Amino acid sequence: MLTLAPLAAVMWRAEAPGGLGPADWAAIRFSVWQALISAALSVALAIPVVRALARQSFAGRGLLVMLLGAPFILPVIVAIFGLLAVFGQNGLLRYVTDLIGLPPIRIYGLHGIVLANVFFNLPLATRLLLQGWQAIPSERFRLAASLGMDRAEIHRFLERPMLREAAPGALAIIFLVCTTSFAIALALGGGPRATTVELAIYQAFRFDFDLAKAALLAGVQFLITLIAALISFRFSVPAVLGAGLDRDLRRWDAQSGWPRALDAAAIAAAALFLLLPLTMVVLRGAPAIAGIGPDVWQAALRSLIVAVAAAGLTVGLALALSTASTASRLRPVRRGYEAAGYLGIAISPLVIGTGLYVMIFPFANPVGLALPVTVLVNAALALPFALRILLPAVQATERDFGRLADSLALTGITRLRWLLLPRLRRPLGFAAGLSAALSMGDLGVIALFADPRQATLPLEMYRLMAAYRTEDAAGAALLLLILSLALFWLFDRGGRINADA
Amino acid sequence: MKYSLVAAGLLAGSTAFAETPVLTVYTYDSFVSDWGPGPAVEAAFEETCTCDLQFVGTGDGAALLSRLRLEGARTEADIVLGLDTSLTAAAADTGLFAPHSVAAEFDLPIAWNDPVFVPYDWGYFAFVYETGKLATPPQSLKALADSDISILIQDPRSSTPGLGLLLWVKAAYGKEAPAVWEALSDNIVTVTKGWSEAYGLFLEGEADMVLSYTTSPAYHLIAEEDDGKAAAPFDEGHYMQIEVAAKVASTDQPDLADAFLEFMVTDGFQSVIPTTNWMYPAVTPEGGLPDGFDTLIEPSASLLISAADAPSVRDVALGEWLEALSQ
Numbered sequence: 001m002l003t004l005a006p007l008a009a010v011m012w013r014a015e016a017p018g019g020l021g022p023a024d025w026a027a028i029r030f031s032v033w034q035a036l037i038s039a040a041l042s043v044a045l046a047i048p049v050v051r052a053l054a055r056q057s058f059a060g061r062g063l064l065v066m067l068l069g070a071p072f073i074l075p076v077i078v079a080i081f082g083l084l085a086v087f088g089q090n091g092l093l094r095y096v097t098d099l100i101g102l103p104p105i106r107i108y109g110l111h112g113i114v115l116a117n118v119f120f121n122l123p124l125a126t127r128l129l130l131q132g133w134q135a136i137p138s139e140r141f142r143l144a145a146s147l148g149m150d151r152a153e154i155h156r157f158l159e160r161p162m163l164r165e166a167a168p169g170a171l172a173i174i175f176l177v178c179t180t181s182f183a184i185a186l187a188l189g190g191g192p193r194a195t196t197v198e199l200a201i202y203q204a205f206r207f208d209f210d211l212a213k214a215a216l217l218a219g220v221q222f223l224i225t226l227i228a229a230l231i232s233f234r235f236s237v238p239a240v241l242g243a244g245l246d247r248d249l250r251r252w253d254a255q256s257g258w259p260r261a262l263d264a265a266a267i268a269a270a271a272l273f274l275l276l277p278l279t280m281v282v283l284r285g286a287p288a289i290a291g292i293g294p295d296v297w298q299a300a301l302r303s304l305i306v307a308v309a310a311a312g313l314t315v316g317l318a319l320a321l322s323t324a325s326t327a328s329r330l331r332p333v334r335r336g337y338e339a340a341g342y343l344g345i346a347i348s349p350l351v352i353g354t355g356l357y358v359m360i361f362p363f364a365n366p367v368g369l370a371l372p373v374t375v376l377v378n379a380a381l382a383l384p385f386a387l388r389i390l391l392p393a394v395q396a397t398e399r400d401f402g403r404l405a406d407s408l409a410l411t412g413i414t415r416l417r418w419l420l421l422p423r424l425r426r427p428l429g430f431a432a433g434l435s436a437a438l439s440m441g442d443l444g445v446i447a448l449f450a451d452p453r454q455a456t457l458p459l460e461m462y463r464l465m466a467a468y469r470t471e472d473a474a475g476a477a478l479l480l481l482i483l484s485l486a487l488f489w490l491f492d493r494g495g496r497i498n499a500d501a
Numbered sequence: 502m503k504y505s506l507v508a509a510g511l512l513a514g515s516t517a518f519a520e521t522p523v524l525t526v527y528t529y530d531s532f533v534s535d536w537g538p539g540p541a542v543e544a545a546f547e548e549t550c551t552c553d554l555q556f557v558g559t560g561d562g563a564a565l566l567s568r569l570r571l572e573g574a575r576t577e578a579d580i581v582l583g584l585d586t587s588l589t590a591a592a593a594d595t596g597l598f599a600p601h602s603v604a605a606e607f608d609l610p611i612a613w614n615d616p617v618f619v620p621y622d623w624g625y626f627a628f629v630y631e632t633g634k635l636a637t638p639p640q641s642l643k644a645l646a647d648s649d650i651s652i653l654i655q656d657p658r659s660s661t662p663g664l665g666l667l668l669w670v671k672a673a674y675g676k677e678a679p680a681v682w683e684a685l686s687d688n689i690v691t692v693t694k695g696w697s698e699a700y701g702l703f704l705e706g707e708a709d710m711v712l713s714y715t716t717s718p719a720y721h722l723i724a725e726e727d728d729g730k731a732a733a734p735f736d737e738g739h740y741m742q743i744e745v746a747a748k749v750a751s752t753d754q755p756d757l758a759d760a761f762l763e764f765m766v767t768d769g770f771q772s773v774i775p776t777t778n779w780m781y782p783a784v785t786p787e788g789g790l791p792d793g794f795d796t797l798i799e800p801s802a803s804l805l806i807s808a809a810d811a812p813s814v815r816d817v818a819l820g821e822w823l824e825a826l827s828q
Contacts (some may be wrong), residue, residue, distance in 0.1 A: 023823065026827075077698065077701075080698075081705065083702065084702065084707060085705070086704055088704055088705060088706075088707050089690075089707050089708070090705065090706040090707070107691055108691045186693065187693050187694065187698050187702075188691065189691065189692070190689075190690070190691045190692070191686070191689060191691065191826045191827070192656070192692060192822070192823050192826045192827055193826070193827050199656075200656070200657070202658065202659055203658040203659070205567060206563045206564065206567060206658070207563070207657075207658045207659075207819075208661060209567055209570055209591075210565075263796070293535075294536060298774035355688050357571060358571060361571070361572060361575075362575075365577070367557060392752065460698060463530060463531065463534050465698075465700075465701055466530070466531045466534075466695075466696065466697045467531055467534055467536040467537065468717075468720045468721075468724070469781075470538065470700075470701055470704050473701075
């Protein structure tokens with residue numbers, strides 16, 4: 001409803017719809033193409049990293065896993081500047097290539113877009129797959145070890161079935177994030193060749209004020225989402241690995257020299273790729289963060305309130321959708337609930353924002369409702385991710401413990417309290433943390449509604465940039481990074497207390 | 502809970518002001534920010550009017566017009582401030598604006614006689630560079646296109662300066678514009694969504710030059726005491742941006758709106774513009790321009806496509822631009 005009603009509102013406000021021109025088709029093709037490459041690369045690169053993280057334990061592993069997740073929750077513009085500090089004309093990489101006499105690497109173009117998309121989504125893929133790995137009961141690895149299975153056999157009997165279940169969903173959601181990407185495509189795209197559907201919508205709104213065209217393009221985005229969701233359902237095979245007793249995990253298969261060295265290399269490479277740009281963001285912002293003005297602090301407070309409210313709403317909705325979807329006996333109904341959750345990323349923030357504006361305007365001043373509307377829209381945008389995290393966990397819990405709970409006549413609130421919530425602590429914490437952090441960094445809809453007196457932190461940061469105050473903006477960016485990570489850490493940690501395996 | 506408190510606070514605020522008339526001005530974001538002209542203008546106007554001047558910021562100039570079109574005649578806006586001449590024809594066509602009664606001696610490079618829109622500031626688009634890094638800047642668009650100097654520009658579909666460059670090339674070269682864009686295409690490092698991204702990338706050293714305004718170096722000189730940035734004067738002349746305001750036809754405060762437009766061309770408003778909006782005032786204030794503005798380049802010719810022609814030229818030029826850069 002939240003996503004479809006605004007689309008309908010924009011259509012209602014629009015005049016007779018025209019068709020799609022060749023430029024629109026080019027934008028659609030480009031969107032899908034760059035999203036496919038980016039999603040495939042993100043997931044493919046994540047697999048060795050996740051396997052390494054899953055089977056090795058070392059000091060600081062928890063901190064590393066959290067930091068590796070950071071790029072995903074960064075506002076796009078902050079991440080771009082971080083990436084450029086490494087890959088740009090004056091970046092660290094340029095320094096290295098100059099030193100060894102290689103020609104400088106140009107980041108702009110399709111590969112720049114893919115690089116940025118992978119930078120953003122490798123963390124998401126890592127976290128989603130890591131969850132899959134952690135869902136394999138430690139008893140299975142124990143059994144595998146006592147049966148004398150080698151690594152290839154463990155891969156075949158345990159890891160591959162898990163990946164068949166988890167990877168299609170991860171691919172689908174990253175594909176969807178990438179199809180709706182806008183700012184990345186423009187900043188690193190190198191020119192109008194890199195026009196995405198989102199930009200075409202922007203043009204229809206802003207340049208031509210052609211609401212019908214904007215609605216039509218939003219409809220196309222919606223279709224792409226639907227198709228991607230259907231395909232991922234088709235390929236996702238539920239893994240039947242059975243229930244476990246949450247014992248400590250030990251991996252006897254991966255402690256010898258070779259696998260350890262490979263795992264170390266995978267983790268180091270990912271850490272370098274993801275953490276170096278983050279470090280540059282910190283270095284850029286550090287000198288300015290002390291001088292942050294009261295406006296920025298107020299914006300930060302507003303952002304925190306919005307983020308926490310949106311996270312609560314997202315997790316509540318995701319839990320409701322997951323349990324409803326799992327409880328239904330009919331496959332199409334189950335899939336329907338699941339698909340509903342994807343719609344949040346299916347429709348461009350610009351269309352949602354404009355639609356809500358058109359809907360609210362006859363009754364109230366939308367500007368006065370900017371923050372509540374932002375909470376609502378941010379919750380819808382984060383819902384697909386929360387659902388991706390919670391749904392498999394709810395399904396697994398019901399599959400493994402549902403019959404026991406049924407025989408004990410645990411229903412309704414009691415079942416939620418005694419079965420679901422205790423089993424779901426970890427995914428709930430992760431989902432809440434991710435939603436809060438995403439909402440923190442989201443610029444989207446607030447830019448359409450807000451009056452400067454109620455700016456959120458990302459909006460305030462953009463305003464600083466627009467007023468030539470680049471250094472203050474870098475300070476605000478660092479504050480945003482710190483607050484996003486802190487929120488994520490608090491929720492994620494909250495979900496792990498007493499649940500650490 | 503917190504929202505209801507905020508809402509209660511807002512309600513209390515609006516009842517307290519119920520006696521004084523409220524003039525609502527829709528404008529772009531950066532006008533209202535603490536570093537923009539908004540706060541000083543508000544204080545100065547409220548001294549003269551016994552009214553409450555409220556600015557509402559909405560994105561940039563193009564977003565401003567879209568907002569007004571969405572709201573139509575039921576809008577709360579009394580004044581819209583921040584459109585430019587590439588948008589005024591489309592804005593006038595909506596029928597949402599009323600004629601003004603301002604008579605002022607404008608210090609614009611061109612004669613101004615629009616019955617609906619009143620200019621409040623103006624500037625020239627230009628390519629800005631660092632004097633320490635680029636010893637011999639190009640002296641024309643053509644020379645830039647033939648050189649291997651790297652530039653950052655903005656997308657005309659989402660940015661005002663980006664559209665400005667589109668019209669600049671068209672005004673200077675007409676039918677030859679596609680050839681100029683083809684020659685320029687290998688100079689372009691990337692095309693960003695808005696001015697902020699491009700300027701930010703330029704400050705990070707991603708390219709030799711960035712599309713901005715002739716007045717940009719004044720910011721670095723006055724606010725940062727950095728004289729290392731300059732705008733390159735081009736032989737073809739520079740395209741102008743004239744920013745305007747107008748009275749909304751459906752206003753419930755027509756007299757106050759007229760008074761604001763009158764005030765807009767006086768010193769109280771105009772003297773704030775140079776060092777907050779970093780543009781030239783439409784009517785030079787009595788004290789002249791601030792120190793530092795005298796160091797800026799003065800273009801040999803001012804280019805501007807008339808407001809009436811802008812929409813059709815814009816569409817043709819966008820098609821050519823897409824064609825030339827998509828190859």
